[in-house]
Amino acid sequence: MLLEAGAIRECEEHGWMQDRADPHARERAMLVARQNPPVGISSDEAVAAIEDVLGSIGDACPECPPTE
Numbered sequence: 001m002l003l004e005a006g007a008i009r010e011c012e013e014h015g016w017m018q019d020r021a022d023p024h025a026r027e028r029a030m031l032v033a034r035q036n037p038p039v040g041i042s043s044d045e046a047v048a049a050i051e052d053v054l055g056s057i058g059d060a061c062p063e064c065p066p067t068e
């Protein structure tokens with residue numbers, strides 16, 4: 001869901017999820033979660049889950065050399 005909204009991306013080499021730090025993409029993901037939550041969970045729970053994920057992933061792949 002977050003990938004679809006463009007809020008996060010996946011490292012092409014290692015597959016780590018990376019926060020894109022894009023507030024608009026986050027808003028979009030929240031909106032999608034609220035309007036179209038996965039089967040079996042409420043929209044509130046879906047939003048909370050997204051906040052959890054965004055809070056737990058970094059903005060860079062831990063295995064990639066830092067790019068500056």
Ligand SMILES: [Zn+2]
Pocket residue numbers: 011012013014015016061062063064
């Ligand atoms: Zn990587």
